Amino acid sequence: MYTNEKTTFNPNLMAFALMLAAFVGLFGETALNMAFSNLMIEFSISAATVQWLTTAYLLVLGILVPVSALLIKWFATRKLFIISMFFSITGTVVAAFATNFEMLLIGRIIQAIGTGLVLPLLINVLLVIYPVHKRGAVMGVMGLVIVSAPAIAPTISGLIVDSLGWNYIFYVSALLLVINFILGIKVIKDVSTITKPKIDILSVLLSTIGFGGIVYGFSTAGDASMTDNTVLISLAVGLLALILFVWRQTRLEQPMLRMGVFKYPMFTLSLLFMIIAMMIILAAAILLPLYLKGSLLVSSAIAGLILLPGGFLNAALSPVIGQLFDRVGPRPFIPIGFLLAAIGLFSLSHITENTAIALIILCHSIVFIGITFMFMPSQTYGLNQLPPKLYPDGSAxxxxxxxxxxxxxxxxxxxxxxxxxxxxxxxxxGADSSVLLAMGVQHAFTWLAVIAAAGFIGSLFIKVPKK
Incomplete structure (x- = not known):
């Protein structure tokens, strides 16, 4: 038990409750990917329409997460946790009992509100309740949550969809959330500092339009193209709003989001590493199921099991890397992580419609071992560069x-x-569709390998202060 000037609390139980809430929320990002074909048949909708179940989820997160940096300064930790769990449970229940696409989409949006509130809250609370010399270990566990949730979601959901039906993805999530809510009520204490800064409505509006426009633009580009008028207008409006948002934050006495976090070069560099890592995770999460089901012609359950070893290795290694990070710092881990990811992605760029499943498992595992090495050290190292007053802003x-x-x-x-x-x-x-799909996936993994290689070059510029 720890005691601060406000209350006595158990940091490990608090961290567990917040991490479980974040895990279920992030699990929802990719959990439905395996059920898209089932949903298209059941609700008689197109591929472009069903994709909105993911697009809307990401859109709400993109809009809400930066606003939550402000909410953390207005609401006590316990109250914000309760609010986030209310939205998560409500949205999950609505989605579980959805009888049409519109009801399912509404459930997903409500779900995303809960996830958008709990993610920055989790990071901020961990920075408050754990001292610097213990952050590596706990951030290793948090890295496991953030990375493994969307990574293993296709595995779990594939088994659920094939054996029980897509509704059970939400039944299981709802059960976990209710149990976690009961636990959280008992263990979550108020640890954050409430400053109640002035709310600048224009900043909230610009943030919503900016981040929402960019997420919407990129999300819809997958169904159209980058030259589509809707995509270009969304990205242009979003970018302009973000520029105005940043300009306004630098002129407010109490900004919604302090841009001072970017004055710390190693924070900015670490942020770039995390962006690359998330791009690789989500890209692999959509490419490999498409390839496995469309080229190798395996079932959803088998496709999920093929992706399981990579997720398992990530889960097993994340806490270990976290503990080692506390001893030796970020330098050995991040470059090795990017190098492994680049090797694994380059190997995946040679797959065909006849590639052995064992080779797919090996390459996917190498990629996710690399993700484990780069993700948590980047996040912990970057946040450690900031003074405590910038923790909510940095995490947001x-x-x-x-x-x-x-x-x-x-x-x-x-x-x-x-x-x-x-x-x-x-x-x-006249090429066969399975061959065409394999060639397309090859091309995508080639460029992802190039991006990982660029991350490796950037990781060589990490600066570690002398003790």
């Missing part, structure tokens, strides 16, 4: 840009895959 910036990176990664994966398919089809008219 990281959480927001992770969601934007997820939308960009998903869109980039689809665009690159489509480009590769079109190029191959032009040279090989």
């Amino acid at each position: 910036v990281m959480s927001t840009l992770q969601q934007i990176a997820g939308a960009v990664g998903t869109t980039l994966a689809i665009l690159l895959m489509s480009s590769g398919q079109n190029t191959f089809a032009a040279k090989n008219p």
Whole structure:
């Protein structure tokens, strides 16, 4: 038990309750991917329409997470946890009993509100309740939550969809959330400092339009193209609103989000590493299920099991890397992580419609071992560069840009895959659909390997202060 000037609390139980809430929320980002084909048949909707179940989720997160940096300064920790759990449970129940697409979409949106509130709250609370020399270990566990939730979601949901039905994805999530809510009521204490800064309505509006426009633009680009008028207008409006948002924050005495976090170069560099990592995670989460089901012609359950070892290794190694980080710092881990990811992605860029499943498992595992090495050390190292007063702002910036990176990664994966398919089809008219899909996935993984290699080069510039 720890005691601060406000209350006595158990930091490990608090961390567990917040991490479980975040895990279920992030699990929901990709959990429905395996059920899209089932939902298209059941609700008689197109692929572009069903994609809104993910697009809307990411859109709400992109809008709400930066606003939550302000909410953390207005509401006590316990109250904000209760609010977030209310939205998460309500949305999950609505989705579980959905009888049409519209009801399911509404449930997903309510779900996302809960996740958008709990993500920055989790990071901020961990920075408050744990001292610097213990942050590596606890952030390792949190890295497990953030990375493994969307990574193992296709595995779990694939088994659930094939054996029980897509509704049970939400039944299981609702049960976990209710249990966690009961636990959280007992263990969550008020630890954050409430300053109640003045709310600048224009900043909230610009943030909503800016982050929402960018997430929406990239999300819809996967169904259309980057040259589509809707995509271009959304991105242009979003970018303009973000520029105005940043300009306004630098001129307010009490900004909604302090831009001072970007004055710390190593925080900014670490943020770039995390963006690359999230792009790779979400891109792989959509590419490999498409390839496994469309080229290798395996079931949802088998596709999920093929992706399980990578998720398991990530879960097993994250706490270990966290503890080692406390001893030796970020330098050995982040470069090794990017190098492993680049090797794994480059290997995946050579898969065909006849590639052995064992090789897919090996390459996917190498990628996610690399993610484990780079993700948590980047996040912990970056936040450690900030003074305590900037923790809420730094955690909100990281959480927001992770969601934007997820939308960009998903869109980039689809665009690159489509480009590769079109190029191959032009040279090989009449090619089988399974071959076309494999060639498209090859092309996408080639460029993802290049992005990982760029991250490796950037990781060589990490500066570690002398003790």
